[in-house]
Amino acid sequence: MSKSISFDLAFIGSGISSTYTLLHFLNKLDTKNDSSIYHIAIIEKYPTFHTGIPYGERSGSTTLLITSLKNFLPEPELSEFIPWLNENKDWLLKEFLEEGGPLSLEWIQKHKDALEHNQWGDLFIPRRFFGYYIDNKIKSLTRYLEKENQLKVSYIHDKATDMVQKNGLWEVSFKKQSPIVASKVILAIGSLPTNYLWKNKARVNKEHFLLINDPYKPNLSETLQDIGNFVDEQSLVQQLNIAIIGANASGLEMLYQLNDHPEIKKNIHNFFMLSSQGLLPDSKIDESKLLEYETTNLDHLEKKESIQASDIAEAVYKDLDLAENIQLGAASTVGIISQKFGSLLNKLDYDELEKFACLHGNEIGRRQRCAGEHYSNIAKLLGDEDRFVHIAGRFADLQPTSTGYELIYSDKHGKKQKIEQSVNLVINCIGGMKLSHPKTPKILRNLLIKGIIQANKSGIGIKVNESFEAAENLHIMGPLLAGNVLEDKAVWHVEHCGRIISLSETLSDILFNTIQTSKENNFQLEIIDLEDSEGINAYKSLIKSEWDNNPYYVYEHLSHHKSEENKLLAFNFKVGSKSTVIMPMVMRQIELTKEPLFDIISPYGYSGPLYRNETTSGIIGSFWEAIDEWYKKNNVVSEFVRFHLNGNHEGYSGYCVPTLDNVFGKLMTSFEEQWDSFLPKVRNNYRKAAKADLTIKFYEHGEIDRNHVATFYDIYVSTMKRNGASKSLYFSLEHFENLVLSHKESFSIALVYKGEVAVSTELIIHLEDSMFAYLGGTLADYFDHRPNDFLRVEVIRWCIEKGKSHYILGGGINNGDGLYKFKKSLFPNSTDRIFYTGRKIINLEKYNQLSALAGLPFEGLEEVSYFPVYRKTVV
Ligand SMILES: Cc1cc2nc3c(=O)[nH]c(=O)nc-3n(C[C@H](O)[C@H](O)[C@H](O)COP(=O)(O)OP(=O)(O)OC[C@H]3O[C@@H](n4cnc5c(N)ncnc54)[C@H](O)[C@@H]3O)c2cc1C
Known part of the structure; x- marks a missing residue:
């Protein structure tokens, strides 16, 4: 029997993608039409669950949302979150202030009024607030459902590394613990990891130089601590320069964090930022210029009957160029352009939608980057102090100098350039790797190599069907859904919380319905x-x-x-x-x-x-x-x-009672070895029996006939009578005839003879590669010749010759009694197996009534009590 736990659902990764899928799923449990308990595993390689990278400890307590709250969270979730914020804001803000620096204080001061009056919608609130909320929400729901006996959640803190399908179930393997099995798996491991910039290590420490290849590994607080220590040490020696590679959300976040830590900021001379466009995400809407602006190219496409994905992309780029010509940034145009091309997508057929999802959506997104003013203001302030330089180009190499490292990049024309000053600290904030990268996470690599999942043409997403399945019962959720067409819509960017919530709702419907159906049908x-x-x-x-x-x-x-x-x-x-x-x-x-x-x-x-x-x-x-x-x-x-x-x-x-130690004899490869392992008493008794010229015969398979059964029966019955055995051990001759003669292949009868007289016997059951001493007996008149020791030793010899693995002798009447000791003397070194009995009261009221009628009060289910107690007198 498999010892692994089987789950109905196993979530790999515990960020908001899996948490929202689970939340929606659990909200449906009330409508399920069976009384079974749903077993769910949540697997996460980091010790905190439900919040993923951005909303949990790994991002610290002071990082802010990249958009305003109302643009981050859709309804009805927003209307649930805001009252929670109102209720919890005191401690949330206290922690934010304690953990943050001057920028965090400035944030609180700037938004004092809004915070006081609970006007959260326009604020770019700390992401951690949302993390606390979602963690609290899912945990209260799971606690409630567990109490109601509808659910059992197992949290597994380990890294999932591989999966195989066995007997219609998924077996998930881990870095440390043994595998688990689940009917359905939801792979929600977030975006592909960051491409390391230089060297293959999360941190590269050289003389006067530190490279952070992944600021969120193990978490942002530790990264900032390491940077603080490095800057502290190095600033005694020289002026320090820093380069942030990438101007996306993480790049801005790092710039912001370094400036929210005065002890770091004061020791940094110049801040360089290197990004392919050389532009920061836009943050300000220019309402008046927006009035002048027209999306001429997209409007033109609206009139066309049949269009292709590439037509839409081209029109978007042209309209973005028009905006650029009048210095109108992405923050102003993103709304109108997204709405226009969004409606044009309805004109595409499935293949063209897929092309858009794989090839164009993210390219357009790169030109539509926006961020809050709190981020762009930092760059502006540093710029005013001549301490910020944003360079357009792509990272190429790092070369040591006497004071740090020279950072080499390719400019827009592909020409190699270098940053004019040596840098001492480089933070890698470039985007994630592609699925074709040799260092993709192990679980993905294994599934890709085995052909269980396939990358789609986007290179960053996994091909799924309309049930979000990459393979049968293996569902994908979160950023890895990029490049698919789901619910007739092109999906290219599953990072936004709103999109994750909406897709997770659809997935939870699919999961719930299929599980229900399979529970009913299976x-x-x-x-x-x-x-x-x-x-x-x-x-x-x-x-x-x-x-x-x-x-x-x-x-x-x-x-x-x-x-x-x-x-x-x-x-x-x-x-x-x-x-x-x-x-x-x-x-x-x-x-x-x-x-x-x-x-x-x-x-x-x-x-x-x-x-x-x-x-x-x-x-x-x-x-x-x-x-x-x-x-x-x-x-x-x-x-x-x-x-x-x-x-x-x-x-x-029910209640399981360890009732009796059973001798589970392990057979060795040679009889000589086994002989040496017997207690001396066994060898002496055997010698005595041999001296008395006892012989043994085994009757097996086709050889067994009615006479052998009858001979066994006579000896057995005489033994039962002599021992005053319980009624349950008296079987009829007919019973043995039926049993043994109908299934000769499973039985053997061993008979020990003194001359012509059968004096001891055993009915042996064959099961797989073991032999079970089922029932037997010995004639009292021949005890002196020790026929039973002789029989058992000869059976062992016979079993070894047959290549059997175990000879199971059972136990005594009670643990440690003479019968048990006799059996144990043959296998003193084998580990016993416990014979368990199970007791269950299904109807306690009736059980108590019956016990009272029998005059025997309910004694509990402990080992000593007779069960069921009301039968004690009537047996
Ligand atoms: C730093 C940062 C800031 C962001 N800020 C915003 C924002 O302000 N607004 C916004 O809308 N979006 C933001 N995002 C986008 C973000 O990706 C999504 O909002 C969302 O967090 C994605 O959730 P997820 O659950 O899919 O992935 P994640 O949050 O990455 O969670 C996936 C989880 O899977 C775990 N995992 C991975 N591999 C394994 C494995 N093999 N075994 C077990 N566990 C595994 C990871 O440890 C992780 O906890 C931000 C993203 C980042 C990284």
Whole structure:
């Protein structure tokens, strides 16, 4: 049986993409039409969950949104967030102030009025506020649903590295922990990582020089701390220059943060910024110029019947050129241009939409970059002090000088240039890598190499179908959706919170509906009635065809339990249409009351549910849920299960009691080795038996006949009588004949002879590569010759010759008694297996009533108590 946990859903990555998908999903749980618990795994390589890179600890507490709040968060989420902000603003602002520097103080002072009057919409609020909100929101919801028994969430702090599909489930592997399995996986690992600028390390430390290749690794606070330390040390020696490569959101954020740390800022002489356009994102809307501006080229396309993706892109570029000619920036034109080309996209067919998503959307976006004034003001202020230079070009190389490093770049014409002063600190803020990069995250690389997922033509997104699936039951969410057509819309940039919320809503619908359907269709509990020939034949043929005629589960093994009060039935739990768990049981009428009440026990011997090897704990959970549901509907008061030794007690929905240590003898490769391992008493007794000329014979397969069964039976019964064995151990000769002669392939009979007389015996069950000492006995008159030691040693020799792995002897009547010690003396070095019994009260009220009727109060379910207690007197 698989020991891995099986989840309905596993989210890889815990940023807002997975959090919103989960939130929407959980909000639908109220409408689900089954009573099962949904098992969800959330996997995150960093210790904080739900906030991802921008809204959690990795971005610190003082970074601001790149847009105003009302442009960041759509309704109805905005209307929920604002009251939360009003309620929590005191501590939020306190933390912001404590963690921030002069710029943070300035922000609070500038927006004092708005903050006091809860006018948040136009503010570029600290991103961390939103992180706290979303974390709080999802955690309260999961806590509530867990309490309601609708949900179980497992947080896994580890890095997912690979995935394979096994038996219709995804197995996710990790850097550290063992794999998990899930029916569906949502891969939401954010944008592709930053391309390292120079060298292959997150930090490169040289003499008078520090390169930060990824400012958010491990987090922004540590990066700023390292920069602070570096600047502190170096400023004693010389004046320092810094170069930020890239003028996107992170580039601006770094510029802002360095200036919000006075101890860093004061020690930096010049700030250089290198970006391909040499332009900062625009921040100011010029209302009057906007009135003059016309999107001539896009308007022209509106009149055309049939257009292509490239026509729209060309028209956008031309209209952006027109704006540039009148010095009208992106902050002013982004609204009108996006709205115009957005409506033109409706004219494209699927292929052209895909082309737009892959080839044009992001290119247009690069010319439409905007940011808040708080960012551009820093550049302006530094510029006024002659400390800021923005260069158009692409990074090429770094070369050491006596005071730092020379930064070489290619200018707009491809010519190599260098920044006029040596730089000491370089911060890499260029964009993410492409999926073709050899250093893509391991999980993506593995899935791409195996062909499980494919990159689309955008180079930064993964090809998905309309259910956001890159492969069956492997859904993508977040920035990796770029380059797809979803819900008839071209998608090229899934970074904006609003877009993430809207796409995650769609995905959560898909997940919910498919899980519901599969839950409804996949699991089916069939009850096979073993009281009529039709049911018996169906069971027999099922056990033969699907369960390899497992000797502990064949009908002939259980049939002796049948009586007027005891009915036999078997639970057949199907996944899809496949029999996945089988559990024959004895349903007993309870005679203490006239009311039709029953209890259920598993048949004598190792029994309980029989699972397929690959059965996951999720399926096991669903199996027991279905069983318990059936018990409730069928007046079953209690259940008692004797489990097998194969771990089939795991996942039991009742109370599991470790009942008896069982000797689970490991067989060695040679008999000599095994002989040496016996306790001396065994060897002495064996020698005594050999001296008495005892012999042994094994009857197996076709050799077994009625006489062998009868000989076994006589010795067995005499032993039971001598030992005053419990009624449950008396079986009829007919029972053994039916069982053994119908399934000769699974049994052997060992008989020890003194001369012609059979004096000791064992009925052995063969199961896989083990042999089980099922039942046996010895004639008392021959005890002196130690026939039973002889038998066991010879069986061991025989098992070894057959290449068997284990000889399972079972336990005593009680742990540590003489019988157990005798068995253990043969395998002193083997580890015992625990024989578990399971006890479950389905209807506590009736159980208590019955116990009272029997005059035996409910004692609890502990190991010592007889179960069910109301049967104590009537057994
Ligand atoms: C610094 C920064 C600032 C931003 N500012 C704004 C803004 O102001 N406004 C805006 O609208 N958008 C902003 N964005 C855009 C941002 O990408 C999205 O808003 C959003 O955070 C994307 O969410 P996500 O969950 O897809 O990705 P992420 O937030 O990146 O979350 C993905 C998570 O997956 C985890 N992960 C990755 N690989 C594995 C793995 N193999 N196993 C386990 N876990 C893994 C990561 O650790 C991460 O926590 C910003 C982005 C960044 C990086």
